Amino acid sequence: MTRAIVIGGGLSGVLAATALSHHVDEVTVIESDKYPEQPAPRRGMPQGRQNHMLTAGGAHALDQLLPGTTDLLFAAGAHKLAMGRNILTLSSEGWFRRVDDDAFFIACSRNLLDHIVRQQALTNPVITVLQETKATGLVGTASRVTGIRYEKGTEPEQTLTADIVVDATGSRSKTPQWLTELGVAELYEEFLDAGLAYAGRLYEAPADAAADFPGVLIQTVPNTGKPGAGAAFMPQEDGRWIVSLIGTAGGQPPTGEEGFMEFARSVGNPIVGELMARATPIGEIKGSRGLANRRRYFERLTLPEGFLALGDAVTVLSPNYASGMSMAAFGALALRSQLKSHGLEPGLGKKVQLDIANKVAGPWKSATSTDRWFPGVRTNIKLGKGTVEQKLAVRWSRVAAEHPGLLKATYQVATLQTPQNKVMTLPLMGALLRGPQQTPLTPAEALAQFPQIGKLLSSAPADLSKVEH
Amino acid sequence: MLHAFDESATIAGDLDAIWRTVSDVAGWSTWDPHVLESGTDTPFEVGGGGWTISRIVKGRRSYFKLVEVDPGRGYTTESPMPLGKMLIINKYEQAGPGLVKLSRRVEVHGGFAPVYGFFWAKAFQADTRATFEELGREIKLRATRAETSR
Ligand SMILES: Cc1cc2nc3c(=O)[nH]c(=O)nc-3n(C[C@H](O)[C@H](O)[C@H](O)COP(=O)(O)OP(=O)(O)OC[C@H]3O[C@@H](n4cnc5c(N)ncnc54)[C@H](O)[C@@H]3O)c2cc1C
Numbered sequence: 001m002t003r004a005i006v007i008g009g010g011l012s013g014v015l016a017a018t019a020l021s022h023h024v025d026e027v028t029v030i031e032s033d034k035y036p037e038q039p040a041p042r043r044g045m046p047q048g049r050q051n052h053m054l055t056a057g058g059a060h061a062l063d064q065l066l067p068g069t070t071d072l073l074f075a076a077g078a079h080k081l082a083m084g085r086n087i088l089t090l091s092s093e094g095w096f097r098r099v100d101d102d103a104f105f106i107a108c109s110r111n112l113l114d115h116i117v118r119q120q121a122l123t124n125p126v127i128t129v130l131q132e133t134k135a136t137g138l139v140g141t142a143s144r145v146t147g148i149r150y151e152k153g154t155e156p157e158q159t160l161t162a163d164i165v166v167d168a169t170g171s172r173s174k175t176p177q178w179l180t181e182l183g184v185a186e187l188y189e190e191f192l193d194a195g196l197a198y199a200g201r202l203y204e205a206p207a208d209a210a211a212d213f214p215g216v217l218i219q220t221v222p223n224t225g226k227p228g229a230g231a232a233f234m235p236q237e238d239g240r241w242i243v244s245l246i247g248t249a250g251g252q253p254p255t256g257e258e259g260f261m262e263f264a265r266s267v268g269n270p271i272v273g274e275l276m277a278r279a280t281p282i283g284e285i286k287g288s289r290g291l292a293n294r295r296r297y298f299e300r301l302t303l304p305e306g307f308l309a310l311g312d313a314v315t316v317l318s319p320n321y322a323s324g325m326s327m328a329a330f331g332a333l334a335l336r337s338q339l340k341s342h343g344l345e346p347g348l349g350k351k352v353q354l355d356i357a358n359k360v361a362g363p364w365k366s367a368t369s370t371d372r373w374f375p376g377v378r379t380n381i382k383l384g385k386g387t388v389e390q391k392l393a394v395r396w397s398r399v400a401a402e403h404p405g406l407l408k409a410t411y412q413v414a415t416l417q418t419p420q421n422k423v424m425t426l427p428l429m430g431a432l433l434r435g436p437q438q439t440p441l442t443p444a445e446a447l448a449q450f451p452q453i454g455k456l457l458s459s460a461p462a463d464l465s466k467v468e469h
Numbered sequence: 470m471l472h473a474f475d476e477s478a479t480i481a482g483d484l485d486a487i488w489r490t491v492s493d494v495a496g497w498s499t500w501d502p503h504v505l506e507s508g509t510d511t512p513f514e515v516g517g518g519g520w521t522i523s524r525i526v527k528g529r530r531s532y533f534k535l536v537e538v539d540p541g542r543g544y545t546t547e548s549p550m551p552l553g554k555m556l557i558i559n560k561y562e563q564a565g566p567g568l569v570k571l572s573r574r575v576e577v578h579g580g581f582a583p584v585y586g587f588f589w590a591k592a593f594q595a596d597t598r599a600t601f602e603e604l605g606r607e608i609k610l611r612a613t614r615a616e617t618s619r
Contacts, residue, residue, distance in 0.1 A: 022500060022603070064506050067495040125613040337505045341524050 001025050002344070005148055005162040007135040009035070010045060011114060011325055012311025013168035014121045015065050015332035021126040023339045024163060029127060030150055032134040039115040048110035049286040050200040050319070051232045051244040053081075056104045057416030058326025061333045066120040070106065073116055077237025078108030079215075083411040086214050088450050090268045092221040093398035095446030096407060103411035105322065107215060107234040109242070113325070137174075138165065138307070142183035145307035163344055164306050166335075168328075171294065173313035179304075187301055192379040193292030194228070194371040195249025196318055199260060200286050203241040203279035208459075210452040213241075216275070218268045220246055220320060222373030223390060227251025230320070231264055231272040241279055243272060246320065249376035255287040269443055274457060292378075293318050293367050295360065299353040308349035310335065315360045317367050326416050330359045362419045369393070395432060402438045403431050470553075470579060472586035476597040477572035479564045480605035487561055487569055488541045490607055494519040500607040503596035506530075514538050518546075525592045533557075553579015571601050 002024040006013045009031030017027045033044030041048050054062070059070050074080060081087050084101035106113075122129060132152060139147040139159050147161035167175045176187045205213065213235050220228030228248040236242050245253035245263050253263045264273035294316040298309055310331035317323050334355035342348055372383055373390065400406040409423040447453055480487075490496065494509040498521075501507075505527065509519030518534040536556075537545035543560035556576045564570040575593060577585045 018499075022502075022606075063495070064498055064508075067493070067499060123614050123617065125610065125617060333506075337524070337527075340502050340505060341527075 003028065003160075003162045004164045004166065005030060005160060006166045006168055007148060008168035008170060008173075008311075008313070009033075009129055009131070010168060010170055010311070010328075011117060012170070012313070012328040012331060013166070014114075014117055015062075015329055016166045016168055016310050016335055017127045018065050018121045018124065019332045019336035019339065020164070020166070021124050022336075023343060025126070027127045028160065028162070029129040030133050030135045030148065030160075031129055031131050034131050035118060035129075036111075036115075039109060039111040041111055045110065045114065047288055047319070048114070050110075050198045050288050051107075051234050051242045052110040052113065052325065053105040053107050053232075053234065053322040054113065055323060055326045055414070055416040056102075058323075058329045059104075059106055060417075061326065061329035062117070065329065065332055065336065066117065069116060069120050072120070073106060073108055073113065076108070076112055076116060078106050078112065079235045079237075081105050081107050081215050081234070083414065084407065086212070087217055088214050088271070088446065088453065089217045089219065090446070091219050091397050091401060093394060094401040094440035095443070096401050097404070097441060098449040099404045099407050101404075101408045101411055103408070103415040103417060105215075105415065108237050109240075112237055135169070138178045138182055140182060140304060140306070142304055144305045145182070162306070164308075164348070167307070167309040167313045168311050170312040171316045173309065175309055175313060176296065179301075182304065184304060185301060188297045189294065190297075190368075190379075190381050191292050191294045192368045192371055192377065192381055194318070194374040194377045195252065196228075196246065196291040196320065196371070197248075197252035198244045198246055198288040198291065198319065199253035199255045199263070200242060200244040200288070201260070201276075201284070202236070202282040203243065203276065204282055205235070205239050205241050206278050206280075206456065209279075209456055213452050213456075214450045216272055216453075218272060220248065220374075221268070222370055225375065227376075228374050229253075229263070229267045231267045233272045233275055240282065241275070243276055245272075248371075248374040252289070253287075255285045257285070260285050271443075271447065271453070275453075278456060288319075291319055292316070293364070293371060295364055297357070299350065299357040301353075303349045303353065305346050305349065308335070308352045310352075310356070314353070314356055315364060317360075317363055318371055320371075321363060321367050321414075323363050323416060327356075327360060327363070330416075331356045334359070362413075362421065363416070366413075366420060395435060398436050399432055399434075401440060402436060406431055470582040472577045472582040472590060473575060474590060474594045475572065475574045476594060476601070477570060478598065478601035478605075479568050479570045480601065480608065481567055482569050482605065482608035483567065484541050484561055484563060484569055486608050486611065487571075487604065490604065490611065491559065491561075492538075492540075492544070497521065500603055500610075502599045502603050503593075513544070523593075523596075525589055525596065550577060550579060550585065551581045553577065553581050555585075571604065573597050573601075 004020040004024045004027045006029045009029045082104045084099035089096040137149040216233040218231040220230035227250040230246040232244045247253045311328040338351045400410045412418040492513040497504045497507040506522040511517030520530040533546040533548040536547045545558045548555045558574040560572045
């Protein structure tokens, strides 16, 4: 009789349990929270109130683990937004031109996504979830983890043994401390904190908004000497919209009524504020803080056998890059692939951590090498000068704003379908070297690419000419 | 040139349940130990097809076409190979009450056959045995799942 324990029943945990279910007799998921019966917020998932987008790469991994999940999401009202066709983007270097390309994000509430994933996964008779049960430590030695300690309500602490324990407790994971208690060497951790904060709210879309209303991304701009300020506006299921306002240290978005709207109007372009003004707010404005990039280098550690970690417990990427859920799915897929190739044999944990490290390396580099340029950044990473890198990033964005080939490559990378180091071709390199050839789009030209927006705003035209970047 | 091998096994289950499982290409990767990833955009019928990434040739998609489909009883896939092709012929037949005989014949045709035979055939044959064993487990699991969701 073999047992796996997964600590944490968020996205990583549920997907890891699915991956493990074909390789052990039983999988026990330990979740400190209580799942809602319907798609709804829960205490253990505070970020669920903010805009969450799933990349095409993440959607692929999700469907590999739980076939049919994205179809169920679409049936429940999730939107498939092709970056080139369905999202108006103001990048650091200007408005992106519309381009016919399939790289997409799935936009829906995090609550819906988690609910459907749980529905798909937890009918598996091999998986049992112990809800309202909190893991308090690992059992074993520095060379082998043999189980966990946990507590439920007021009952005394208990232990549960397992052949493999997976930490999927997210960014607040206690694993570094738990491993040290077992005598394992200290886990090396890097962080880079730009003081990023989100303030978000749900809206009822106006009745006359088109069903295929586009998303809008106003990206935060690094290296201006001013705090980054941006906004994400996305259609959700049930005729709702979600807005997340984004700011870095010294310019974090307020969660009060007035400041919220003011902030929305003050980012690179006021379009998101204008759309908010035409919609009906639902509920309160919710803030999220403490959104630093954080990476734990499990792959460098002599890990005890019978243990591994996934998802945010390994790497937290700035939510600006919309990649955390995808990384959760990639991690679970890597676990499944290694289980298929090697079963539970010694070295499994190390192999999975190496696969995860490979997946995370590109997004980590791009997140940290962008976020380092915001004022007031704190980090323990020894950063080089990075000026060439920074100039290249600026040129890339500037050329991508007008060059369909480079824009498609950018979208491939952003939707985690192709790593950045694999998208470059000779013609694209040529375009990058030639630099920009056209005058950037004006706000009016950019907006005219999406008639749905113009139609909605036509009843009370707004001045959208301002660009602050 | 031809390299071929045959494998068979008898498992508990009924033909319908087995057919539902084996004709669900997107689901292969969830239970078949040989298949790391799989996908299809077409119905499971002649002319359709899909792709797999196997644990033998990791990191690369192998594409297949369905060249024969006999619902409930078997199907044959054809995949391109250097200098030839690979046919995988799968058959399912009742072998007594509650028992089904699974059989698979793999044929590699063309100039690549000896190379395939030398490097990959043994691993694929062993994987076919593992596939049959897991199919048995998957059928039981799906039956329990259907039972509990009722
Ligand atoms: C503001 C914000 C916006 C974001 N936007 C996006 C986006 O657009 N796209 C995207 O892909 N990602 C986004 N993310 C990231 C995404 O939310 C995370 O990457 C993802 O939720 C990680 O999943 P996880 O399962 O690893 O961890 P979590 O989701 O944190 O789940 C951890 C689970 O473990 C449980 N738990 C914790 N400790 C214990 C314990 N001791 N015992 C038992 N259970 C425990 C918790 O209750 C929780 O259920 C965003 C994050 C934030 C903060």
